[in-house]
Amino acid sequence: MTRLNATFLKGRKRPTPRIVQFGEGNFLRAFFDWKVDRLNEKLDADWGVVIVKPIAGGIPFSLNEQDGVYTTMIRGVDDNGRTVSDARMIACVRKEIPAYGDWAGVLELARDTNIQLVVSNTTEAGITYDAACKPDDEPPASFPAKITRFLWERWTACGTDAAPGFQFMPCELIDHNADELRTCVLRHARDWGLDAAFVAWIDSANAFYNTLVDRIVPGYPRTEVDSLQAELGYEDNFIVAAELFHLLVVERKDGMPPFVLPLEGNDEGTVIAPDAGPYKERKVGILNGSHTAVCPLAMLAGVETVSETVADGSVTKFVDTFLADEVLPALSLPRDELETFASSVLRRFANPFIRHLWYDISLNGIAKFKTRNLPRLQAYIARTGNPPKLSTLSLAAWAAFYLGRFQGAGSFKPRDADDVLAVFQRLAAIEDTDAMIAAYLGEAAFWGESLDEPKLRTAVADAFRFLTEQPFTFARLGSYLGS
Numbered sequence: 001m002t003r004l005n006a007t008f009l010k011g012r013k014r015p016t017p018r019i020v021q022f023g024e025g026n027f028l029r030a031f032f033d034w035k036v037d038r039l040n041e042k043l044d045a046d047w048g049v050v051i052v053k054p055i056a057g058g059i060p061f062s063l064n065e066q067d068g069v070y071t072t073m074i075r076g077v078d079d080n081g082r083t084v085s086d087a088r089m090i091a092c093v094r095k096e097i098p099a100y101g102d103w104a105g106v107l108e109l110a111r112d113t114n115i116q117l118v119v120s121n122t123t124e125a126g127i128t129y130d131a132a133c134k135p136d137d138e139p140p141a142s143f144p145a146k147i148t149r150f151l152w153e154r155w156t157a158c159g160t161d162a163a164p165g166f167q168f169m170p171c172e173l174i175d176h177n178a179d180e181l182r183t184c185v186l187r188h189a190r191d192w193g194l195d196a197a198f199v200a201w202i203d204s205a206n207a208f209y210n211t212l213v214d215r216i217v218p219g220y221p222r223t224e225v226d227s228l229q230a231e232l233g234y235e236d237n238f239i240v241a242a243e244l245f246h247l248l249v250v251e252r253k254d255g256m257p258p259f260v261l262p263l264e265g266n267d268e269g270t271v272i273a274p275d276a277g278p279y280k281e282r283k284v285g286i287l288n289g290s291h292t293a294v295c296p297l298a299m300l301a302g303v304e305t306v307s308e309t310v311a312d313g314s315v316t317k318f319v320d321t322f323l324a325d326e327v328l329p330a331l332s333l334p335r336d337e338l339e340t341f342a343s344s345v346l347r348r349f350a351n352p353f354i355r356h357l358w359y360d361i362s363l364n365g366i367a368k369f370k371t372r373n374l375p376r377l378q379a380y381i382a383r384t385g386n387p388p389k390l391s392t393l394s395l396a397a398w399a400a401f402y403l404g405r406f407q408g409a410g411s412f413k414p415r416d417a418d419d420v421l422a423v424f425q426r427l428a429a430i431e432d433t434d435a436m437i438a439a440y441l442g443e444a445a446f447w448g449e450s451l452d453e454p455k456l457r458t459a460v461a462d463a464f465r466f467l468t469e470q471p472f473t474f475a476r477l478g479s480y481l482g483s
Contacts, residue, residue, distance in 0.1 A: 001235045002235065003236075003237075004069055004070065004071065006068075008069065012091045014094065015048035015092055018047050018048055018115060019261075020115055020118050021033070021051045022118070022121075022122055022143060023051070023119075023120055029072070029240050030074075033092055034074070034246075035246070035263060036092045036261070040092055047092060047261065048093075049092050050095055050096075050115075051063065051095070052096075053100075055100070056100040062096050064095055068094050068096065069090065070238035071238075072090060072241075073228065074242055076244035076347065076351040076354075077244070083352065085353070099139045103139040106139065107153045111157040117260055118166050120170045120172065120181075121172055126142075127170065128142060128184070129144060145188050147181065148188040148189055151166070152189075152198065160197065160201070163201070165205030165206035168182075168207065169211055171213045175280075178211065178251075182202075185202060186203075207257055209252060210250075210276050212251075213248055214246070216351075217242040241353065243353075244347075245344055245347075245348050246269040249276045250263075250270070250272050252274060254274065278331070282338060285330065285331055288368070288372045289376065290323065291306075292368045292394070294318065294319065295365065296365065296397035297318075297477060304358060305355055305357055306349045306361075307350055307351060307352055309349070309474075310349040310350050311350070313478070314475065314481060318390060318477060321390060326376055326391050327342075330376045330383075362401065362415070364415070365402070366398060366446050373391055373394065374447060374451075376388075377392075387456045387459040389459075392459045392460055395460055396461075396467055399437070399460075400464060400467050400468050401414060402416075403428050404428075427439055433464060437461040440460075441453075441457055466480060
């Protein structure tokens, strides 16, 4: 079988490199590059991407072996409940350059004034300051240090203060990702003793856009790649699978220039907003919050995957009620926008192409409940004066899961930090349920404060008994919802 290459594009336009992308991984290729490729096709636009491989090692072959061309498999359940599978050859990626091995080639990109946008996904740990990095390293180890050196190359080679700047769009999953990148870059520039005019130019000529990104990207479909390649008619070492849903929120604050890439209005999954915060709150509360609310119930019921779970009517009723009554009223975006996003959640959960294991989701479950669900639980109590019924059940279920009070507990041990597991060992020694729940809620190390107050304690203790006094099933969840 022939390896995929540019001849398979059958004359499709190969665009001019205008974007540098730090990160060759599955997410950016199935999310950002896919968006750019569709934009080029829709507008007959000319946005080419050069990928910089920012770290040494990784997969043993290069996109250059396929002329930068690869296939995205976008699959899931659409708005009408139909299963959709769409294969697309991505033509916008022009080449890949390894930072380790061709740092000179990376710096050459900085001197190319066609390059306007720098995109990245270097993992959550990528945007950190590393004092050991030096400007003459080839390359500097950290991503912010690489960017500082990249900017210095542009400034010195293209007219110093007259040099055109870049727009930066980091996609790392940290709060205020662009602000953090800018802070690290400025610190490197100052600590390296670079020209004060250069430091001023970083702020005056360059723009750093915070982002929120959302798409589930399982990546290389290893278990089905042979059948997919037989269907496609070529070999592709970089084929990447992703779900249908995609969301990019670009935060354009007051005074920032227009975002250079014309995705807004031409890509239904891109939003330009003055504040990405409400969109993050929506994602965390609705999507991540639903995962975290259902996860311990699924573990107690012995159901392995997300898609299996939402096939049960009791679970879909749980999610619908949980979102409508306990989550959406606490979020700040308009209700119709929230309901539209919420309606996508069960479709995403039901995606038959993604085998998403609840046991994987259960990792560090207590911390996830604190960040994803606790704010909405507390907002409900503040609004109504009473604990929310379904969030309370989930909170009790997490206790039951960590304490091993369910069938199959021997095969699914909780995975968390040692100090968290040590607290549950102490809780397991408390025989009285009410006293144990009081200690669970009162553990400030879990929640950042004590949650132990009479109404919530009673509600969680009652829910804990409901979950543990006989084997829990989704049929029993249905009875709980109907009570």
